[in-house]
Amino acid sequence: MKDYLIYFAQAYPNFRRAEIESLAQLHGISIDMSHHDEQNPFLIVQLENDLQAQQIMERSVLGRGIYELWGQGKDLDELHASVKESSHDKFELYKQASFKFDFIGYMGSRSNKTKFAMIESFSFLAFEGPIRMKNPDEIFTVLEEYKVTGNDKATTPERMWFGRQIQLSARVGNILDKYDLRRRKYIGTTSFDAELSLVSCNIAQVDQGKFTYDPFAGTGSFLVAAANYGGISIGSDIDIRTLRGKSDQCNIKANFNQYGTSLQFVDVLTMDFTNNALRQSLCIDTIVCDPPYGVREGLKVCGAKDPEKAAGRENVVIDGEKAHLRRDFIQPKKPYQLSNLLDDLLRFSASRLPVGGRLAFWMPTANDDFEINQIPQHAQLELIYNLEQEFNKWSRRLLVYVKRDESYVGQTSNGLKSQGIKDFRERYFNGFSEKSR
Amino acid sequence: MKFLTTNFVTCAVKGCLSSLEAFPLKYEDCQLVQEETEYKPEFISHMLERLEWNAIVQVAKDLGNDSLPATKPEGLDPIMEDSQAVLKDLHTLLMETQIVEGKMSCRNCGHVYHIKNSIPNFLLPPHLC
Numbered sequence: 001m002k003d004y005l006i007y008f009a010q011a012y013p014n015f016r017r018a019e020i021e022s023l024a025q026l027h028g029i030s031i032d033m034s035h036h037d038e039q040n041p042f043l044i045v046q047l048e049n050d051l052q053a054q055q056i057m058e059r060s061v062l063g064r065g066i067y068e069l070w071g072q073g074k075d076l077d078e079l080h081a082s083v084k085e086s087s088h089d090k091f092e093l094y095k096q097a098s099f100k101f102d103f104i105g106y107m108g109s110r111s112n113k114t115k116f117a118m119i120e121s122f123s124f125l126a127f128e129g130p131i132r133m134k135n136p137d138e139i140f141t142v143l144e145e146y147k148v149t150g151n152d153k154a155t156t157p158e159r160m161w162f163g164r165q166i167q168l169s170a171r172v173g174n175i176l177d178k179y180d181l182r183r184r185k186y187i188g189t190t191s192f193d194a195e196l197s198l199v200s201c202n203i204a205q206v207d208q209g210k211f212t213y214d215p216f217a218g219t220g221s222f223l224v225a226a227a228n229y230g231g232i233s234i235g236s237d238i239d240i241r242t243l244r245g246k247s248d249q250c251n252i253k254a255n256f257n258q259y260g261t262s263l264q265f266v267d268v269l270t271m272d273f274t275n276n277a278l279r280q281s282l283c284i285d286t287i288v289c290d291p292p293y294g295v296r297e298g299l300k301v302c303g304a305k306d307p308e309k310a311a312g313r314e315n316v317v318i319d320g321e322k323a324h325l326r327r328d329f330i331q332p333k334k335p336y337q338l339s340n341l342l343d344d345l346l347r348f349s350a351s352r353l354p355v356g357g358r359l360a361f362w363m364p365t366a367n368d369d370f371e372i373n374q375i376p377q378h379a380q381l382e383l384i385y386n387l388e389q390e391f392n393k394w395s396r397r398l399l400v401y402v403k404r405d406e407s408y409v410g411q412t413s414n415g416l417k418s419q420g421i422k423d424f425r426e427r428y429f430n431g432f433s434e435k436s437r
Numbered sequence: 438m439k440f441l442t443t444n445f446v447t448c449a450v451k452g453c454l455s456s457l458e459a460f461p462l463k464y465e466d467c468q469l470v471q472e473e474t475e476y477k478p479e480f481i482s483h484m485l486e487r488l489e490w491n492a493i494v495q496v497a498k499d500l501g502n503d504s505l506p507a508t509k510p511e512g513l514d515p516i517m518e519d520s521q522a523v524l525k526d527l528h529t530l531l532m533e534t535q536i537v538e539g540k541m542s543c544r545n546c547g548h549v550y551h552i553k554n555s556i557p558n559f560l561l562p563p564h565l566c
Binding site: 209211232234236238240243244262263266267268269270271272275276277278279280281282283301302303304307310313314324325327329331332 | 438441446449460475483532548557564565
């Protein structure tokens with residue numbers, strides 16, 4: 001095992017560990033991140049080789065890069081000593097390679113003049129290869145962590161690392177820019193932001209050729225994110241209008257065209273998730289979604305609001321044709337509880353996912369009455385991550401479950417129902433007041 | 438709706454989910470359009486593993502295509518010339534054939550679903566929910 005240094009982005013630090021662990025597991029790599037500190041964007045991990053390092057970072061959205069660690073220290077002298085002591089055997093390997101130096105400063109930086117002097121100070125590496133600013137064989141990076149107190153700019157770093165760059169992340173490759181909603185052809189009020197939809201797909205382990213299903217597809221935010229990672233995307237939604245889009249140039253298909261992933265897109269179906277038409281024998285590898293918790297629109301499923309009034313309507317005939325079989329028939333919808341929908345989602349996932357397959361979905365919770373047992377559980381699904389994104393009075397959580405085999409016996413429970421937690425929508429529109437609990 | 442999708446959907450009525458009759462649905466009065474898509478032979482050979490071939494043959498027949506072999510083409514290798522022709526044909530059928538308008542009906546319960554503007558509608562009337 002060798003030491004590698006991960007440098008993380010300053011975004012959603014509580015999601016980092018889940019993302020890297022999930023990408024590692026996807027490639028059969030075991031990684032220990034138990035020492036990760038959310039306050040610190042630098043993390044040293046042990047891996048077998050460069051390939052593993054490349055595999056865990058390539059797709060990452062929350063990481064920035066990974067480096068083979070050559071040395072570390074509190075200042076330049078300590079760093080030099082550390083590199084000489086622990087990495088002198090590596091100098092020879094890169095003696096003839098073309099190279100350049102790079103600097104990364106967290107909460108601080110160096111002037112160009114200092115950078116040149118620092119590069120000179122590493123002359124003991126005795127590299128003889130040409131210096132190339134474009135496409136060098138190797139990039140050697142000095143990473144520095146500064147601590148800022150008050151309003152003063154930090155001038156000297158607290159900690160320094162020296163490493164050979166192995167892989168920069170998808171984030172550094174501008175993936176967030178590419179999937180930015182502001183430039184996406186078709187979006188709607190429920191479109192999910194690019195960053196967290198890509199992170200969701202990483203943690204859900206969407207991968208090349210894997211079927212990914214979003215039962216609440218809306219404008220297809222998770223579908224395009226999944227396709228980016230090679231997933232085969234299939235979606236459904238009860239609302240035909242969002243699926244249809246605005247025109248041929250402004251719909252879900254147009255988004256896939258924009259990103260060059262139209263081959264990965266199967267279809268979107270108008271469908272009530274609770275009356276699902278996907279055949280049972282179809283292997284769905286991954287389910288990623290943001291269930292409609294009803295802030296924009298109340299949650300609905302197919303059915304009559306008032307069954308008594310609707311009784312007998314199946315016998316209505318128009319122009320010699322049963323009304324409910326006609327092309328222009330509009331299927332009535334009735335309100336539905338979020339807690340029931342989440343039950344349905346877990347049950348569906350437990351029955352359709354292969355062992356090891358993941359379900360990842362977002363669940364909103366009011367902060368004043370949240371208890372961990374409100375998170376729904378299913379006997380065949382193990383909850384492995386509960387990642388919170390906090391807003392003022394409420395949070396949304398990315399819940400990630402793994403389908404287990406028969407030997408796993410979990411508990412089926414639904415705290416939302418058993419504790420009589422008010423529907424999120426009701427609390428939201430009452431400003432989460434004490435009275436609305 | 439791609440031809441491919443006909444292989445993934447069945448009748449949404451609960452009593453039909455496990456019925457052998459319900460899958461595939463019966464396709465009638467369909468209006469088809471060919472839409473060019475990027476061709477990746479590996480994608481097709483990989484996809485083939487996931488398909489219920491009998492249903493592919495059945496739906497193709499509904500749509501007026503009797504030319505498919507009765508058994509699933511096996512051992513297709515995108516490098517071999519013979520395989521390439523088969524894969525290309527399958528690509529044209531599965532990925533490029535769009536059903537723009539049409540009816541899908543369940544052979545078990547008789548319910549009729551419509552495809553409108555390329556999007557299939559599986560929403561059920563109240564008495565079938």
